[in-house]
Amino acid sequence: MISFDEARTRVLEHTPVMDTIEVRAVTDALGWILATPITAPFNVPNADNSAMDGYGVRHEDLDPQHPVPLKIVANLPAGDRLNTPLQPGEAVRIMTGAPVPLGCNCVVPQEDVDSSPGQVVVPPGQKRNANIRFAGEDMVQGTRVLTQGRRLGPVDLGLLTSLGLVEVPVFRKPVVALLSTGNEVMAAGTPLKPGWVYDSNRTSLRAALSSLGVEVLDLGLVPDQREAITDALTRGGQQADAIISTGGVSAGDFDLVKPVLRELGEIVFWKVAMQPGKPQAYGKLGRAMFFGLPGNPVACLVVYHLIVRQALLKMMGAAPMPLPIMTLPFRGQVKKKTGRMNFLRGRVHFGAPEPFVETTGPQGSALLTSMAMANALIMIPEEVSLLQDGDQVTVLLLDHC
Structure with a gap:
C-alpha cells in the first residue's frame, strides 16, 4: 500500500500528454485545450475610437472657465472616419466605436453639450483624452493573448474572433x-431486486468526464465474470487512451478486475492509504492508462476527483493548475485511524461572519448523499487521529457545487 501523495505523483509521472493537434472552427472549439499560443496579429482596437456617442473636439480649443462654441464639420457613425485632421474651432459628431480624426483628443458626451444645427457648445471642465479608446488598449500587436494549455471558454472564442481567426489549433480529446462491474449492479429503469443496487457510478462518471471534455467510450455494465471483464478491458485497451472501471479491485472472490489487468497489462500500484478510496488500482493496458476505482459510490467519486481527473487534465494538454485549497476552522469532532489520509465530505459556509467548514453528516463510503451535499473535501493528514471543534483544517473545494 502506498500513500496518497505517492499515488498522485506516480500517476502524473506516468501520464502522457496528447501529441495530436487538430484544427477546429472557433465556433466549435468550446471546452477544447489550446495547442499553441495565440499572438495578436494587430492592435485591438486597431484605431483610436470613441467610447461613447458625443462630440469629438480638440482639447486645446476648450476654455477651463467658460463654454466654447465649435463648428460641426462631420457626422461620424461607427465604421466611418474623417480623412482630414480636425482644425482649430472644429468638432465632429461621433458615435461609439467610430475612429476619432487626427487632432481630436477629447470626446464630450452628447448629454453634456448644447447643440444646434452646425454648432455645438462645449462646457468647461473637460479632460484631455476623455472617452477615447486608444489603439492596442485591449491587445497590442505581437503580444501573447492566450497561452498553450488553456481550456477555451466562451470569452476566449469571442477574443479569437476579434482577432479575425476562424480556426484554432487544439489538442485531440x-x-x-468507462465500465462498471458487479453481479449485484443493475441499470436504472427496472424494478430493483433485493440486495441489488443501481449503476450510479457510471452515470456520475460519464457526466464528470463529459464535463471535463473527453470523449467517453461507454463499455456498459459488465458482470463479475472473467471472460466478460477480459473482453471489456481488451476493447478499452485497443480503442481508448484511458480506461476507468468501477468495482472489482478489492480482495474478494469475485473481484476479478485486478487479476485480469495483471494478465493483460501491468499493475503499477494497488491500494492507497486513503479513506475513502483504499481499494483502487492503477496500471497500463496496452497504450492506455487504467484506473480501477472502488465500487462504493463516494469512494469512486473521491478517487476520480483527486487522482483521475488531474491525470486526464494533464493528458488533455491542459496547463497545470493548483488545486483550489483553503484553510478554515472546523466545526464538530471527528476521530480516525492514523496511517491514512482521510477526505471527509464537507460543507463550507461562506456566508457566515467567519467562514467555517463542517461535515455533511454520516461519512460512509456508500452514502452518495454525503457527496451530493458537499462543496468541499476536508483533508485530514495520516498522522492526525482527532479533529476537534475550532481546529484549522485544509479544505479542497469541489467544482461540482
Missing part, C-alpha cells in the same frame, strides 16, 4: 473507456 482523449478517449476514455
Whole structure:
C-alpha cells in the first residue's frame, strides 16, 4: 500500500500528454485545450475610437472657465472616419466605436453639450483624452493573448474572433473507456431486486468526464465474470487512451478486475492509504492508462476527483493548475485511524461572519448523499487521529457545487 501523495505523483509521472493537434472552427472549439499560443496579429482596437456617442473636439480649443462654441464639420457613425485632421474651432459628431480624426483628443458626451444645427457648445471642465479608446488598449500587436494549455471558454472564442481567426489549433480529446462491474449492479429503469443496487457510478462518471471534455467510450455494465471483464478491458485497451472501471479491485472472490489487468497489462500500484478510496488500482493496458476505482459510490467519486481527473487534465494538454485549497476552522469532532489520509465530505459556509467548514453528516463510503451535499473535501493528514471543534483544517473545494 502506498500513500496518497505517492499515488498522485506516480500517476502524473506516468501520464502522457496528447501529441495530436487538430484544427477546429472557433465556433466549435468550446471546452477544447489550446495547442499553441495565440499572438495578436494587430492592435485591438486597431484605431483610436470613441467610447461613447458625443462630440469629438480638440482639447486645446476648450476654455477651463467658460463654454466654447465649435463648428460641426462631420457626422461620424461607427465604421466611418474623417480623412482630414480636425482644425482649430472644429468638432465632429461621433458615435461609439467610430475612429476619432487626427487632432481630436477629447470626446464630450452628447448629454453634456448644447447643440444646434452646425454648432455645438462645449462646457468647461473637460479632460484631455476623455472617452477615447486608444489603439492596442485591449491587445497590442505581437503580444501573447492566450497561452498553450488553456481550456477555451466562451470569452476566449469571442477574443479569437476579434482577432479575425476562424480556426484554432487544439489538442485531440482523449478517449476514455468507462465500465462498471458487479453481479449485484443493475441499470436504472427496472424494478430493483433485493440486495441489488443501481449503476450510479457510471452515470456520475460519464457526466464528470463529459464535463471535463473527453470523449467517453461507454463499455456498459459488465458482470463479475472473467471472460466478460477480459473482453471489456481488451476493447478499452485497443480503442481508448484511458480506461476507468468501477468495482472489482478489492480482495474478494469475485473481484476479478485486478487479476485480469495483471494478465493483460501491468499493475503499477494497488491500494492507497486513503479513506475513502483504499481499494483502487492503477496500471497500463496496452497504450492506455487504467484506473480501477472502488465500487462504493463516494469512494469512486473521491478517487476520480483527486487522482483521475488531474491525470486526464494533464493528458488533455491542459496547463497545470493548483488545486483550489483553503484553510478554515472546523466545526464538530471527528476521530480516525492514523496511517491514512482521510477526505471527509464537507460543507463550507461562506456566508457566515467567519467562514467555517463542517461535515455533511454520516461519512460512509456508500452514502452518495454525503457527496451530493458537499462543496468541499476536508483533508485530514495520516498522522492526525482527532479533529476537534475550532481546529484549522485544509479544505479542497469541489467544482461540482
